[in-house]
Amino acid sequence: MAARNTARKRAFQILFEGDQRGADVLTVLADWIRLSRSDTRQPPVSEYTMQLVEGYAEHAKRIDELIAQYAVGWTLDRMPVVDRNILRLGAYELIWVDETPDAVVLDEMVQLAKEFSTDESPSFVNGLLGRLKDLKPTLRRA
Secondary structure, three states: OHHHHHHHHHHHHHHHHHHHOOOOOHHHHHHHHHHHHHHOOOOOOOOOHHHHHHHHHHHHHHHHHHHHHOOOOOOOOOHHHHHHHHHHHHHHHHHOOOOOOOOHHHHHHHHHHHHHOOOOOHHHHHHHHHHHHHHHHHHHHO
């Protein structure tokens, strides 16, 4: 599962970069793929990373609605950029990727928060994604 862990980390980095640059995540993904093919120092972009980024892009509006709705006391714009993008990735994988167990998604996103964000972020990410997990059967509307 180390490959999936790496794929998630790269997908998070692509979402984060897109958010920071104000760029479409699919454009950032294409840039990463192009760079990895032309520069041997750049790690390749795995198929699962592509699936995660493309899946997020397909459901981005709904994902942001859900995060905004269930993030008590936080607006999407006020959230730390790292947390916002971890939540986006986690919400996509949790709600739309059935083959990944919910507990794995929560654990992986909490680990990303521990690695890249503040001391308070892991519990925030875990709490919000846990709420989405509980509501998952009702959240998949188009």
